[in-house]
Each structure stands twice: as C-alpha cells, then as structure tokens.
Amino acid sequence: MRLEAEFTTEPFRGEGEPPEHATAALDAARAAGLDCDFGPLGTSMRGERDAVLATLATVVAAGLDHGADRVTFQVRLEGHAPPPPAATGLDALLAQVAAELGGDLRGLARPEKQRAVRLLEERGAFDYRKSAEIVAEALGVTRFTVYNYLNRDR
CATH class of the missing domain: 3.30.70.930 (Alpha-Beta Plaits)
Incomplete structure (x- = not known):
C-alpha cells in the first residue's frame, strides 16, 4: 500500500x-x-x-x-482523491464577509481585504482544504498575499 x-x-x-x-x-x-x-x-x-x-x-x-x-x-x-473541499461552507463564509464589508471582495481596498481575511480566519474559513487558494481567488490576490495577511496578525 x-x-x-x-x-x-x-x-x-x-x-x-x-x-x-x-x-x-x-x-x-x-x-x-x-x-x-x-x-x-x-x-x-x-x-x-x-x-x-x-x-x-x-x-x-x-x-x-x-x-x-x-x-x-x-x-x-496514494491515488485517492482528497475529499472535496467543503465549498458550500466556505462559500457561505465568503458571502457573509462580502455582505458585511459591502459587496464584492475583489473591489475592496487593501485594509478591507486584510480585515476580510481576519474575519474569515475567526470564523474557521481556513479549516477547509484549499481555502487559501479559494479565498485568494475571491479577493483577487495571490495565496501568498493571503498567508501574509494571516501571518501579519499573529
């Protein structure tokens, strides 16, 4: 095996x-x-x-x-696909944060994007597999940027 x-x-x-x-x-x-x-x-x-x-x-x-x-x-x-991301839960969190911050996450200024990442982290968004990539796409930034935002608060 x-x-x-x-x-x-x-x-x-x-x-x-x-x-x-x-x-x-x-x-x-x-x-x-x-x-x-x-x-x-x-x-x-x-x-x-x-x-x-x-x-x-x-x-x-x-x-x-x-x-x-x-x-x-x-x-x-090996050879077994990872479990599908719990996109429904992550999508719901992204929608929640977008609504709180006034709409489209891509259109936010940098400080608001940093706040969005903090809110998502507080709500467990980064417990989902591939979440950094999904959040980065939603924000219109790279996953490196998402990790930098996360590390900035630690």
Missing part, C-alpha cells in the same frame, strides 16, 4: 529563498528515499506505507530543529 503525505512547515515566507525549516524537512523526506514535490507553501512525499509513516517523525523533527514553529500534515492513500 502506498501513501501520500502533504506537509507544511511554518512560518511562511512569501518571497525569496525558502526558509531553512522547509528545506530541512524536504531533505529528511528525500533521505528516506521518498518521491517528493516541493512547493513554496508545502511539500508532498509519496512511498510505501511503512516508509512514509516512519518518515513523518523525522520530517517534523527536521522542521522544528531548523526554526519551524508548526508542522501540519495530511496523509492519504
């Missing part, structure tokens, strides 16, 4: 070289012989079940040892 694990180390950096905690976690996954894809906001690793499960602790340790303050995972059987 093969698994795929997606992991993210934080804090995020939207520009420049990837942070050391992200590359150290990637190196740990590669050292275990797993197939890896590295992106600016997360990494995926794929391999046989026992190898992936054994590597999870190594990846977490590598990230934390190199400056991460959080490591999040999602593990699933």
Whole structure:
C-alpha cells in the first residue's frame, strides 16, 4: 500500500529563498528515499506505507530543529482523491464577509481585504482544504498575499 503525505512547515515566507525549516524537512523526506514535490507553501512525499509513516517523525523533527514553529500534515492513500473541499461552507463564509464589508471582495481596498481575511480566519474559513487558494481567488490576490495577511496578525 502506498501513501501520500502533504506537509507544511511554518512560518511562511512569501518571497525569496525558502526558509531553512522547509528545506530541512524536504531533505529528511528525500533521505528516506521518498518521491517528493516541493512547493513554496508545502511539500508532498509519496512511498510505501511503512516508509512514509516512519518518515513523518523525522520530517517534523527536521522542521522544528531548523526554526519551524508548526508542522501540519495530511496523509492519504496514494491515488485517492482528497475529499472535496467543503465549498458550500466556505462559500457561505465568503458571502457573509462580502455582505458585511459591502459587496464584492475583489473591489475592496487593501485594509478591507486584510480585515476580510481576519474575519474569515475567526470564523474557521481556513479549516477547509484549499481555502487559501479559494479565498485568494475571491479577493483577487495571490495565496501568498493571503498567508501574509494571516501571518501579519499573529
């Protein structure tokens, strides 16, 4: 049985070289012989079940040892589609926030977009899978911008 694990180390950096905690976690996954894809906001690793499960602790340790303050995972059987995003709930939250802020989220000025992200976070919008991408599209910004708005408030 093969698994795929997606992991993210934080804090995020939207520009420049990837942070050391992200590359150290990637190196740990590669050292275990797993197939890896590295992106600016997360990494995926794929391999046989026992190898992936054994590597999870190594990846977490590598990230934390190199400056991460959080490591999040999602593990699933390889080849199985991730569960569909709970778009209905997220769509409802986006509509709620849009109504509160006066309409189209894309037309908001930057401070109002930052407020929209804060409101969405308070209401659990970022608990949904792929939510950063969906929120970014609704606001007319990049997902890096959404993560910057989220990190600004922390």
